[in-house]
Amino acid sequence: xxxxxxxxxxxxxxxxxxxxxxxxxxxxxxxxxxxxxxxxxxxxxxxxxxxxxxxxxxxxxxxxxxxxxxxxxxxxxxxxxxxxxxxxxxxxxxxxxxxxxxxxxxxxxxxxxxxxxxxxxxxxxxxxxxxxxxxxxxxxxxxxxxxxxxxxxxxxxxxxxxxxxxxxxxxxxxxxxxxxxxxxxxxxxxxxxxxxxxxxxxxxxxxxxxxxxxxxxxxxxxxxxxxxxxxxxxxxxxxxxxxxxxxxxxxxxxxxxxxxxxxxxxxxxxxxxxxxxxxxxxxxxxxxxxxxxxxxxxxxxxxxxxxxxxxxxxxxxxxxxxxxxxxxxxxxxxxxxxxxxxxxxxxxxxxxxxxxxxxxxxxxxxxxxxxxxxxxxxxxxxxxxxxxxxxxxxxxxxxxxxxxxxxxxxxxxxxxxxxxxxxxxxxxxxxxxxxxxxxxxxxxxxxxxxxxxxxxxxxxxxxxxxxxxxxxxxxxxxxxxxxxxxxxxxxxxxxxxxxxxxxxxxxxxxxxxxxxxxxxxxxxxxxxxxxxxxxxxxxxxxxxxxxxxxxxxxxxxxxxxxxxxxxxxxxxxxxxxxxxxxxxxxxxxxxxxxxxxxxxxxxxxxxxxxxxxxxxxxxxxxxxxxxxxxxxxxxxxxxxxxxxxxxxxxxxxxxxxxxxxxxxxxxxxxxxxxxxxxxxxxxxxxxxxxxxxxxxxxxxxxxxxxxxxxxxxxxxxxxxxxxxxxxxxxxxxx
Amino acid sequence: xxxxxxxxxxxxxxxxxxxxxxxxxxxxxxxxxxxxxxxxxxxxxxxxxxxxxxxxxxxxxxxxxxxxxxxxxxxxxxxxxxxxxxxxxxxxxxxxxxxxxxxxxxxxxxxxxxxxxxxxxxxxxxxxxxxxxxxxxxxxxxxxxxxxxxxxxxxxxx
Numbered sequence: 001x002x003x004x005x006x007x008x009x010x011x012x013x014x015x016x017x018x019x020x021x022x023x024x025x026x027x028x029x030x031x032x033x034x035x036x037x038x039x040x041x042x043x044x045x046x047x048x049x050x051x052x053x054x055x056x057x058x059x060x061x062x063x064x065x066x067x068x069x070x071x072x073x074x075x076x077x078x079x080x081x082x083x084x085x086x087x088x089x090x091x092x093x094x095x096x097x098x099x100x101x102x103x104x105x106x107x108x109x110x111x112x113x114x115x116x117x118x119x120x121x122x123x124x125x126x127x128x129x130x131x132x133x134x135x136x137x138x139x140x141x142x143x144x145x146x147x148x149x150x151x152x153x154x155x156x157x158x159x160x161x162x163x164x165x166x167x168x169x170x171x172x173x174x175x176x177x178x179x180x181x182x183x184x185x186x187x188x189x190x191x192x193x194x195x196x197x198x199x200x201x202x203x204x205x206x207x208x209x210x211x212x213x214x215x216x217x218x219x220x221x222x223x224x225x226x227x228x229x230x231x232x233x234x235x236x237x238x239x240x241x242x243x244x245x246x247x248x249x250x251x252x253x254x255x256x257x258x259x260x261x262x263x264x265x266x267x268x269x270x271x272x273x274x275x276x277x278x279x280x281x282x283x284x285x286x287x288x289x290x291x292x293x294x295x296x297x298x299x300x301x302x303x304x305x306x307x308x309x310x311x312x313x314x315x316x317x318x319x320x321x322x323x324x325x326x327x328x329x330x331x332x333x334x335x336x337x338x339x340x341x342x343x344x345x346x347x348x349x350x351x352x353x354x355x356x357x358x359x360x361x362x363x364x365x366x367x368x369x370x371x372x373x374x375x376x377x378x379x380x381x382x383x384x385x386x387x388x389x390x391x392x393x394x395x396x397x398x399x400x401x402x403x404x405x406x407x408x409x410x411x412x413x414x415x416x417x418x419x420x421x422x423x424x425x426x427x428x429x430x431x432x433x434x435x436x437x438x439x440x441x442x443x444x445x446x447x448x449x450x451x452x453x454x455x456x457x458x459x460x461x462x463x464x465x466x467x468x469x470x471x472x473x474x475x476x477x478x479x480x481x482x483x484x485x486x487x488x489x490x491x492x493x494x495x496x497x498x499x500x501x502x503x504x505x506x507x508x509x510x511x512x513x514x515x516x517x518x519x520x521x522x523x524x525x526x527x528x529x530x531x532x533x534x535x536x537x538x539x540x541x542x543x544x545x546x547x548x549x550x551x552x553x554x555x556x557x558x559x560x561x562x563x564x565x566x567x568x569x570x571x572x573x574x575x576x577x578x579x580x581x582x583x584x585x586x587x588x589x590x591x592x593x594x595x596x597x598x599x600x601x602x603x604x605x606x607x608x609x610x611x612x613x614x615x616x617x618x619x620x621x622x623x624x625x626x627x628x629x630x631x632x633x634x635x636x637x638x639x640x641x642x643x644x645x646x647x648x649x650x651x652x653x654x655x656x657x658x659x660x661x662x663x664x665x666x667x668x669x670x671x672x673x674x675x676x677x678x679x680x681x682x683x684x685x686x687x688x689x690x691x692x693x694x695x696x697x698x699x700x701x702x703x704x705x706x707x708x709x710x711x712x713x714x715x716x717x718x719x720x721x722x723x724x725x726x727x728x729x730x731x732x733x734x
Numbered sequence: 735x736x737x738x739x740x741x742x743x744x745x746x747x748x749x750x751x752x753x754x755x756x757x758x759x760x761x762x763x764x765x766x767x768x769x770x771x772x773x774x775x776x777x778x779x780x781x782x783x784x785x786x787x788x789x790x791x792x793x794x795x796x797x798x799x800x801x802x803x804x805x806x807x808x809x810x811x812x813x814x815x816x817x818x819x820x821x822x823x824x825x826x827x828x829x830x831x832x833x834x835x836x837x838x839x840x841x842x843x844x845x846x847x848x849x850x851x852x853x854x855x856x857x858x859x860x861x862x863x864x865x866x867x868x869x870x871x872x873x874x875x876x877x878x879x880x881x882x883x884x885x886x887x888x889x890x891x892x
Contacts, residue, residue: 015772453836636876
C-alpha cells in the first residue's frame, strides 16, 4: 500500500529539518512573557523596573508600545498587553528579552504586577445554569448568539409518539503538537521579519500586522518545518511579542514557549453543554431541537465563528423535516477558544450519534437501522437548506456497519461494538495560488505553505502536479517561499490544501499546456513525457524538447512559468431559516463511518480499544503514501478525545493539568490496528474529484467508542471523555 | 559557576567544551553549544522522549541529564546515528515504513530504538521493543507506522 517514500523523509531522519524551536541568529536575545497571575482583575500597575535593572535585559510593556509603534493603533479589541483589565490567567502583561533563556525567565519573574481581583467565571454553567433567556443577548458573557428554525417544532413535539430529551457535556481538548510554539523575529530596513512555525504564513502575517497596527506588506513571515499543528498554529500567537522586543532591542529575538506554557497559552477547544431533543413518530424523526452552550473563553463578542459553524454538525448528518437550533458562545475567563483538528465536529458527532442511538432504543427501534434510514444521501440538503452534493456517507456507513456486524458476532463477554457516522466540509473555498515552473528536467511548484506533517503540501500537491502535467513524480518538486515572495495561500487547515492548492496547480498546468501548444504551433492536445533523460513536449506527431522551447530569458530563469489560482465558492444556506446571528455554509461534503470493538473492565470501567475500521468518502485518492497515515493519526487523536483527554479548569481559572503526565494523550500500545478503506465515486471539488482527508478521520471516533461501550455494558455515558471514572459511575461502581 | 572543560566524543568526533555551567542540561549543550538541533526539545521534563540521545550506547533523556554527568562519554545524536549498522537499519526502517509525519518526535524514537536494539540484541521480539518505546510520545502517526518500522527490524534484523 505505502509504496513511495514520504517526500519529507530525509531531513526528518538526518536531523537537518529546522523547526521553530531550532531557530537561532547571531547576537540573538531570548524572550519570555510576563503572565497575569490571576484570571480576572483590574490592573493597578505593571512595574518593569526590577527586570530592567538586570544587565542585558530589555523589557516592553503597554506603556512602551506608542514609542515602538509610532502612529499605530493596533487592534483596540486585542491589545498586545492589556492596560485596564486582565481576562484570563497567564494573559501576557509584558515581555522581556535577555542574552540567555534563563535570564529572560528570571527577568520575567521579577516584574511586579498589582491587580485588583474581579470575580472569575471559569465554568459556563455558572453563567447559565438554566437555558439563557431573552436578556442573555446583553450579557457580557455572550460572544455570539445564533438561532434557526424550520417548521412548527413545538406542535410536532406535542403530537409525536416518542420524545427524548437529553443533556450532553464535552471536554476541553488541547492540540498537543509535540513542538511548542516558537519564533525568531528581526526588525530591519523597516520590515518586521519573523521566522515561525505556522500552519499559515499569510494568516500569521495578516494577524501580526493587525495586532501591531502596521501595514501588512511591512510584515514578512517565513515558515519553518512545523512540529505538528492540528489547528493550534493557524494564527499569530508569539510573533508580535518577539517583534516588539526585536524593535526595542535592535537585536534578533527568539521566543519559544515551554511545554507548560504551551498548555497554558495555547488556543484550544473548550467545554460545551448540549441539549438534544428528538421527536419520533412512525419510526421516523419528525422534529429535532438542538441547543448548544459553547465556552469560547476570552474570544471577543461578535468575532466568534465557532458557534455558527459548529452547530451545523449537531444538525447533521440526518434528515430532519423540522428543527429548531439555538446556540450561545459563552465568554469565560480562559484563553480564547481555538481550532483543534476538525474543530468541535468530533464532539458534535459524539452527541448526535449517542443521542440518536438512545432515541431509537427509547422508541423500540433498531439503533443502527434507525440511523441508516435517516442519513443524508447523495443529493440531499441539510436542515439549513444547503445541498450536500456528491456525498458518499450512506455508502461508507453501509460498509462500516457490515464490518461492525461481523465483529459483533465474534465479540466475547464485556466486549462491544460501535459504529458511527460523521461528516466534514473540505474547505476548498479558501483562496490559494501557485507558480508552476517547467524546466528541461522537471517541474517545480512554487508556493507559500510549509509541510506540517500531514503530507498535503509535499505529498498531495506534488502528486496533483505530476498527474496534471504528466511529468513523473520524481521530477516534481514543491518549493516554499516566504510571504514576500510566494504566491498567496490561506493556510494548511480545513483539510483544504491538496484540494485547493491542487486546483491552483491544475489551472497553472492548463496555462502551461496552452503556452506550449502556441510555441509548437498546434491547436491539438499537448502532453509532456520524458525521453533521453529530459522532458519533451509532444502533440500528435510533433515534438520538441522543453529545452528548445525556452526563450532566452526563460533559460536564465530556469524554465517556463505559469500561474494558477483557486478561489472557489462556498455553498449557500437558506437564509430564510436563520433568525438570529450567522450560520456558515460548508464547502464540500465528505463522509466517514467508523466501527470499533472495545473491551470494558467491569471492575474499573477502563475501556480498551481492540480493533478499528475506518471507511472514508474521499472522492479520489491522490497520494496513498500520505493518505492512509492521516487516517491512522486522526483515529489515534480521536481516541484521546474519546477516552482520556480533558483539560481541567479550576474555579479560579487555573488550568490544573498543564503537562503531558496529567493530560493524557494516546501512547504506544493504546492504539489498535486500523483497517482503513476508501469509497470513491463521489467527486469532490478538488483536483480529479479529490476531497480533504486531514480532519475527517478524527470525527466519528468518540461517537463510535461511546456506542461500543454502551453495546458492551449498557452504560450510556453522556459526557466526554469516557474516562474510567465516568464509565465506572455509569456502571454504578462509584 | 563553571566546572572544568567537558570532554566528549560526539558522533565519533572528540569535542572539548569550556565554561559549561554546572546546571546546564545535556539537551541545551547538544542543541546550543554543539549546534546539533536534530535533538528535539519537547517537554523538558522527561515526559515525551523527543530529546532522547545515546550516551555510550544507552538511550538517555538529554533534558533530564546534566551535561557534566556525561563527561568522558561518547554521545550519539540523530545527526550521527546512521554511522553504525544498527542506526542505519533503524533509519532505513523508519524511511521504508513511512514512520513519521511532522518529524518532531522522530529523532527521539530513532535513538530510543537504536538504544534498545544495542542493549537487547537484534533478536528482541518486536512486542518487547514496542513496550519499551512507550515513553516516547507521537501525536501524528498513532504509532502504527512506527510499529511497522519496528516489525520490519525485528523480521529482518539490523
